[in-house]
Structures are given as C-alpha cells and as structure tokens.
Amino acid sequence: MATENKNLSVYDKTKLPNAGAYRFGIVVSQWNDDVTHGLQKGAIDALLDLGAKEENISNFEVPGSFELIYGANQLCKSGKFDAVIVIGCVIRGETAHFDYVCQGVTQGIKDLNVQQDIPVIFCVLTDENKQQSLDRSGGAHGNKGTEAGVTAVVMADFRQKI
Numbered sequence: 001m002a003t004e005n006k007n008l009s010v011y012d013k014t015k016l017p018n019a020g021a022y023r024f025g026i027v028v029s030q031w032n033d034d035v036t037h038g039l040q041k042g043a044i045d046a047l048l049d050l051g052a053k054e055e056n057i058s059n060f061e062v063p064g065s066f067e068l069i070y071g072a073n074q075l076c077k078s079g080k081f082d083a084v085i086v087i088g089c090v091i092r093g094e095t096a097h098f099d100y101v102c103q104g105v106t107q108g109i110k111d112l113n114v115q116q117d118i119p120v121i122f123c124v125l126t127d128e129n130k131q132q133s134l135d136r137s138g139g140a141h142g143n144k145g146t147e148a149g150v151t152a153v154v155m156a157d158f159r160q161k162i
C-alpha cells in the first residue's frame, strides 16, 4: 500500500504496548529541518501518548542524514536506550548525490539493526520534492514521525520479550 492510500498518523493504542518502561534516543538531521523537526514532534507525541516518560526521551542532532548512521551507532553502544529513532529528509537535487545518500543511509541503518542489539527505526524521507516531504511530516498523508514513534515502542517491547 502506498503512503497516498494510508494515513501515517493513525494507530490503535489499544493494540500497542505501554512505553513506560522504555528509554528512547532520537537522532535528527539538520538538513531540511522544517521537515525533520515536524517528524521529530510526531515521534515524541506518539511516544508520550503510548506512555513514555518525558525524561526517557533523549534528542540529538547531526548535520545531515548520512551522519544519522554514526549518531545512531553511538547511542546503541551507550547502553542507555531500548530503541533509537533516526530522522532525516533527503530531497532529490540536480545530481546523483541523492541516490548515494539514500542508499548509504539505508544500508548503514540496516547494518546497525544487524550488528547492534538495539532496534534502530528508519524515519528518513527520501522524496522527489519538498511537497512530498511536507505531506509526510504532518501534512496530507499524516506524519511518518508518528509511525516511527509507534514502531519504536513495538520494537523495544519485542526486544524485552526475547
């Protein structure tokens, strides 16, 4: 199902675990920060709505999406978090750089989910234009940050049950 047929902000709280026992780290890219801060708000609001304690949500910023890999890896290694959310917004420009950044970040975050013991939730928009990003960070299609917050709670709970 494409995002256009789904509201990213909709979830059924009654079917989700309580987040009260879990600690969350959020790494946010400063590129396109009007979008990434909207995604960040969506994630934080979802975590709090699912019972996370404000003091258990830690926020960190990095210059661009490519640096999300390093930031998330450091949070994973710290042992201080039960789930990490990386937030970025990559928008296609004139060159192939878009493809390399998107592939690099995707592979890097995938690798962390294999190599580290902490779930790293991929909240990186890879859009053709700014409007697509705005539509997915609190606009027409909801907020992918909300989806990421919910996913972080589910995966922290998954890890705790193993």
Ligand SMILES: Nc1c(NC[C@H](O)[C@H](O)[C@H](O)CO)[nH]c(=O)[nH]c1=O
Pocket: 029, 031, 032, 063, 064, 065, 066, 067, 088, 089, 090, 091, 092, 101
């Ligand atoms: N063009 C975008 C970038 N580019 C910067 C890279 O992410 C990285 O910071 C740089 O290559 C230095 O390592 N980053 C985004 O997050 N979004 C973009 O649209």
Ligand SMILES: CC(=O)[C@@H](O)COP(=O)(O)O
Pocket: 090, 091, 092, 093, 094, 095, 096, 097, 098, 099, 101
């Ligand atoms: C994803 C990018 O790095 C891209 O937005 C940079 O733009 P350009 O390809 O025009 O240099």
